[in-house]
Amino acid sequence: MRSFINGSVGTIVGETSPIEFRFLISRMIGNGTYVKAKADGKDWVLARVENLRRSNTAFSINQFNGSDNKRAGREIVLAEARVMGVGGNGRLHLPTTPVRPGDPVFLADDKLIKTALGLSKGELYIGQLRGYNICVELDANTLVQKHCSVLAKTGSGKSYTAAVILEELLEKDVALLIIDPHGEYISMKEPNREGDFAKFNLKPRGYDVVVYTPTDMATNLRADRPFRFYGLNLSARELAKMIPPENGSGQIGLLYETISALSAEIDPYSLEDIIDQVVRSNSKVKWNLVGHLESLLELGLYSSSETPLDELLRPGRASVMDMTGIIPELQAMIVAKLLTEIFEARKRQLISPGMLVIEEAHNYIPERGTGNAASTNIIRTIAAEGRKFGLGLMVISQRPARVDKNVLSQCNTQIIMRVTNPNDLKALSKGLEGMTIELEEEIKSLPPGIAMLVSNEIERPITVDVRARKSKHGGVSTPIISDKNSSAFDRLEAARTNSNSLKWPKIEYKSGGSLLRKIFGVGKI
Numbered sequence: 001m002r003s004f005i006n007g008s009v010g011t012i013v014g015e016t017s018p019i020e021f022r023f024l025i026s027r028m029i030g031n032g033t034y035v036k037a038k039a040d041g042k043d044w045v046l047a048r049v050e051n052l053r054r055s056n057t058a059f060s061i062n063q064f065n066g067s068d069n070k071r072a073g074r075e076i077v078l079a080e081a082r083v084m085g086v087g088g089n090g091r092l093h094l095p096t097t098p099v100r101p102g103d104p105v106f107l108a109d110d111k112l113i114k115t116a117l118g119l120s121k122g123e124l125y126i127g128q129l130r131g132y133n134i135c136v137e138l139d140a141n142t143l144v145q146k147h148c149s150v151l152a153k154t155g156s157g158k159s160y161t162a163a164v165i166l167e168e169l170l171e172k173d174v175a176l177l178i179i180d181p182h183g184e185y186i187s188m189k190e191p192n193r194e195g196d197f198a199k200f201n202l203k204p205r206g207y208d209v210v211v212y213t214p215t216d217m218a219t220n221l222r223a224d225r226p227f228r229f230y231g232l233n234l235s236a237r238e239l240a241k242m243i244p245p246e247n248g249s250g251q252i253g254l255l256y257e258t259i260s261a262l263s264a265e266i267d268p269y270s271l272e273d274i275i276d277q278v279v280r281s282n283s284k285v286k287w288n289l290v291g292h293l294e295s296l297l298e299l300g301l302y303s304s305s306e307t308p309l310d311e312l313l314r315p316g317r318a319s320v321m322d323m324t325g326i327i328p329e330l331q332a333m334i335v336a337k338l339l340t341e342i343f344e345a346r347k348r349q350l351i352s353p354g355m356l357v358i359e360e361a362h363n364y365i366p367e368r369g370t371g372n373a374a375s376t377n378i379i380r381t382i383a384a385e386g387r388k389f390g391l392g393l394m395v396i397s398q399r400p401a402r403v404d405k406n407v408l409s410q411c412n413t414q415i416i417m418r419v420t421n422p423n424d425l426k427a428l429s430k431g432l433e434g435m436t437i438e439l440e441e442e443i444k445s446l447p448p449g450i451a452m453l454v455s456n457e458i459e460r461p462i463t464v465d466v467r468a469r470k471s472k473h474g475g476v477s478t479p480i481i482s483d484k485n486s487s488a489f490d491r492l493e494a495a496r497t498n499s500n501s502l503k504w505p506k507i508e509y510k511s512g513g514s515l516l517r518k519i520f521g522v523g524k525i
Ligand SMILES: Nc1ncnc2c1ncn2[C@@H]1O[C@H](COP(=O)(O)OP(=O)(O)OP(=O)(O)O)[C@@H](O)[C@H]1O
Pocket: 152, 153, 154, 155, 156, 157, 158, 159, 160, 161, 398, 448, 449, 450, 465, 466, 467, 468, 469, 473, 475, 476, 477, 478
């Protein structure tokens, strides 16, 4: 007959080490439970159950005699616990000595978990520690200044979780600019009508959201305003950035020649003037160039009255750049130009600080060898230097392995939801300190709405039951053609290789403040 100390959940058995121990449980507990045991009879060691193994002596492989009497043998449940640290002084550090076999193990109390893990140091409420009524609050400073990533397979709740964080940031008067390939964040305008508001102690509400479209307003009926670049006296260098590089030096040369001649004749000249001038040339490649330029004209992206950049970053407002209806390669070019202008304006403090949110980031910052995008360089620069100039970054992707490692490695807060693809898991493991086989297994089986949070502010990776959204969720499934995991970019690549029918840049018509000043220590205009 085993004897257990009153109130304990088990007894430490076998060999122990400063980082892990096993205990025989006396009361059933689940995976992920936080427990405590005394280190050398003094401070409490906080540990997390990461595996449970159940066995029965009558049913061991060597002794099984065909009987189906489960009471005949002795059933034991062995818990494997990973040491989080010694939380005696409110700050975790790993113990220098292992816990003692034979000592009792207790359930950790909420206070110990909260203080030891550092869960209540921030002001952004993102949910509750899984299995507990403990609020998880992130530090706004760290999140914005040191960037953030949200990574998980499709349908696991990335956009939902990202929106929860964005809601919290808007309530703290942070300015947001969201690059939104599918217009998912438009619904943040409206209050949520469904969700467990009581559990998370929330009230539904909508937010100040302005939706921009780089195409014409008739093409994107959900947009509030058009987004326009300044389109008079465009330099050849500027315009060449909007023409795919594989179109050869012939077209680019013709563009330089044309604009050089035009600028001597007309002031100001428009995109139409450039096209007229190209048409008059004798070059063999002129019609290809005219095709590109006309598509840009048709898109309506250039205008004599451009969108002021300071309008895009307003404290407490989310500007959504809805990319619906624009082919991916052109999206990346628009993002490259837009973010370059934002970065330059921010360097000169002409616009408010803010957070840039990149949805489907694998399309805008593909990892080397998985694709090219015009926006890669500027996003890398912002990831490396944005902090100095008051620009934070949030990158969201369903394919961690396909997102630029340089950018991911700059994200100090990582929110990981369910990931099953081995390459993606490998990419995640490489970038995470303290990743164990058990945590990897846990990531593979996270249910929707549960996130693993890794942050400098929180002592160890934790799992969070993400709170309900206050605003309406507008998530849409990523459009799928043949391959579930293929991105729009992959499909573009495939279409290019397989047929000549896809012309560039043909438009796919519609198918369907104050805290920041504290955070960055920089002045608002
Ligand atoms: N914390 C949560 N609480 C309640 N429901 C959630 C939560 N997280 C996700 N969901 C539900 O899961 C569904 C998928 O979530 P979401 O759209 O965020 O997935 P995703 O990972 O962004 O998918 P995709 O890769 O297709 O963009 C949503 O429709 C939402 O209702």
